Amino acid sequence: MVGHCSSHPDILDLGREELEKAKQAGVLVDCHVSHCGDDMFLIMTHDRGENNTEIHKLAWDTFVKGTELAKKLKLYGAGQDLLTDAFSGNIKGAGPGSAEMEIDERPSEPIIVFMGDKTSAGAFNLPLYKMFADPFNTPGLVIGAPLHGGFSFEVQDVKEHLQVTLNAPDEIYDMLVFIGSGQRYAVKRVRHRDSGEIAACSSTDKLSMIAGRYVGKDDPTMIVRCQGNFPAVGEVLEPFTTAWTVEGWMRGSHHGPLMPVGLKDAHPSRFDGPPRLVSLGFQLANGKLIGPNDMFDDPGFDNVRQEANDIADYLRKHGPFEPHRLPLEEMEYTTMPDVAKKLADRWTPLSDEEAASTTRVQPVPAGSPPPPETEQQPR
Numbered sequence: 001m002v003g004h005c006s007s008h009p010d011i012l013d014l015g016r017e018e019l020e021k022a023k024q025a026g027v028l029v030d031c032h033v034s035h036c037g038d039d040m041f042l043i044m045t046h047d048r049g050e051n052n053t054e055i056h057k058l059a060w061d062t063f064v065k066g067t068e069l070a071k072k073l074k075l076y077g078a079g080q081d082l083l084t085d086a087f088s089g090n091i092k093g094a095g096p097g098s099a100e101m102e103i104d105e106r107p108s109e110p111i112i113v114f115m116g117d118k119t120s121a122g123a124f125n126l127p128l129y130k131m132f133a134d135p136f137n138t139p140g141l142v143i144g145a146p147l148h149g150g151f152s153f154e155v156q157d158v159k160e161h162l163q164v165t166l167n168a169p170d171e172i173y174d175m176l177v178f179i180g181s182g183q184r185y186a187v188k189r190v191r192h193r194d195s196g197e198i199a200a201c202s203s204t205d206k207l208s209m210i211a212g213r214y215v216g217k218d219d220p221t222m223i224v225r226c227q228g229n230f231p232a233v234g235e236v237l238e239p240f241t242t243a244w245t246v247e248g249w250m251r252g253s254h255h256g257p258l259m260p261v262g263l264k265d266a267h268p269s270r271f272d273g274p275p276r277l278v279s280l281g282f283q284l285a286n287g288k289l290i291g292p293n294d295m296f297d298d299p300g301f302d303n304v305r306q307e308a309n310d311i312a313d314y315l316r317k318h319g320p321f322e323p324h325r326l327p328l329e330e331m332e333y334t335t336m337p338d339v340a341k342k343l344a345d346r347w348t349p350l351s352d353e354e355a356a357s358t359t360r361v362q363p364v365p366a367g368s369p370p371p372p373e374t375e376q377q378p379r
């Protein structure tokens with residue numbers, strides 16, 4: 001509402017009215033509108049399958065109408081997430097993040113919807129790994145028969161637009177090579193290996209690079225099914241008892257701790273953060289969303305909130321230095337091209353002596369023998 005810290009209640013009401021109309025018209029089975037920080041989240045159930053144009057258009061039109069109202073209220077950054085002028089058939093790539101899954105509803109279907117603000121796609125890699133591949137987090141992987149066969153992870157290379165599926169536990173070392181770098185590789189889906197059932201889906205929409213600058217926001221979302229063949233509710237929430245370092249925060253250009261909060265605390269204001277995560281639990285009943293439970297509104301998460309504040313204090317002391325500030329190529333805001341241009345004629349070559357003492361990368365011809373080992377010089 002003020003700046004980028006929260007959502008105006010009128011915008012959320014508008015979202016509710018639009019989705020309710022679609023529900024009355026039979027387009028949706030059920031809906032729930034919520035928020036984290038300055039982002040409105042549309043939670044929708046329907047029976048039209050994934051990537052359905054009508055559903056995606058409903059989401060797009062709701063965000064466009066929300067933008068119009070936000071402009072009337074002169075809210076800051078109205079419509080900043082809508083990157084295209086017209087709807088192209090699918091909301092993917094148009095700005096807002098999205099996660100969809102098609103399921104056969106079980107006799108009892110507990111699901112948790114995660115909603116993040118001031119962070120980005122890839123922030124869920126580590127928590128998803130812990131939920132579905134780490135027995136120190138999820139004892140069900142060891143002592144729960146339905147989980148013992150493990151889970152498969154669909155990993156996307158968000159820069160090269162490739163994907164690969166890797167199996168846990170057998171391929172975890174290969175998988176970690178990639179998903180350890182969340183700015184490039186993001187876990188899109190997790191499946192139960194024995195049955196092939198979808199277990200989790202996250203939004204992997206990244207910011208768009210336009211004219212050398214990142215534009216739009218990519219505050220992520222994720223849906224996780226719980227119990228039975230999947231981790232228990234408590235195993236799904238347990239990864240968030242550590243305030244993991246994620247990308248985002250001020251100007252989308254800083255590392256900061258991910259703080260799990262109840263809805264009442266989902267208003268990031270300190271240095272436009274720290275990054276927040278809300279989780280809403282629902283029981284599905286024939287597509288109806290029974291709930292929600294505001295899962296992080298639990299004193300059991302007080303310690304991680306304290307930890308997040310301590311990490312925030314420590315990282316803030318770095319000011320404009322890495323690792324608080326993101327590496328140059330990952331920042332959402334940068335003055336680098338302009339400053340580099342301005343200073344272009346002021347850079348002069350180093351003297352030969354100084355140049356000799358700095359690292360030089362020399363191309364090694366293919367098939368060359370390895371360089372001789374140099375003896376360690378005493379310091």
Ligand code: F6R
Nearest residue numbers: 004077118217249250251252272
């Ligand atoms: C981060 C975020 C904010 C803004 C910041 C500057 O995701 O939304 O930190 O980036 O408040 O906003 P502008 O450039 O709109 O003044």
Ligand code: MG
Nearest residue numbers: 039117118219
């Ligand atoms: Mg946001």
